[in-house]
């Protein structure tokens with residue numbers, strides 16, 4: 001399946017692929033992010049059984065990047081390479097720190113050879129880097145990935161505004177990026193960052209099953225992003 005990041009993609013984030021059949025996914029989501037690291041059952045079996053028509057983004061978040069996968073990088077990246085071979089997997093999320101290693105670069109090549117895109121992701125669960133570091137990280141991620149994703153944690157309005165400014169700068173530069181500020185002080189950026197060029201948003205199908213702090217539920221984020229979308233003809 002194909003998934004273009006030329007325009008905003010709303011990804012329903014879940015650890016249970018049966019959520020892909022939820023009517024709210026068909027109504028509001030462009031993709032399903034399958035958090036393989038959070039799955040209760042064997043995620044590769046779940047991928048094999050998936051027969052839905054919503055394209056998947058496969059994520060196997062390393063424990064050293066805030067996820068639940070304790071595998072070494074060889075096993076973790078091999079799992080993602082196998083996931084990319086599934087026709088339903090349109091994109092694979094690989095941590096920027098992995099992509100900067102030879103093994104991670106090989107994984108990216110194999111993912112692309114399988115026809116999937118690479119989302120290069122960086123997370124800061126403690127705070128929001130300085131503007132210069134945000135711009136550098138976004139550009140680096142967008143260079144090694146097809147989408148450069150940066151998820152930071154905002155503690156105040158200044159953090160949120162720095163993230164939005166970096167999003168606007170990266171998009172103006174021509175990079176394909178996805179940005180969000182986690183936490184209460186940053187949650188509005190999930191709806192506003194797309195106005196400045198962020199190309200992926202994440203929301204749980206069920207509000208109680210957020211995969212990150214500050215997420216809106218799927219219906220809410222869909223409505224907010226839609227309401228804020230600027231008319232391209234004006």
Ligand SMILES: O=C1C[C@@](O)(C(=O)O)C[C@@H](O)[C@@H]1O
Nearest residue numbers: 013059151180182202211212
């Ligand atoms: O990296 C991201 C972004 C995210 O952490 C968020 O803040 O919405 C949610 C994760 O599931 C996803 O892999």
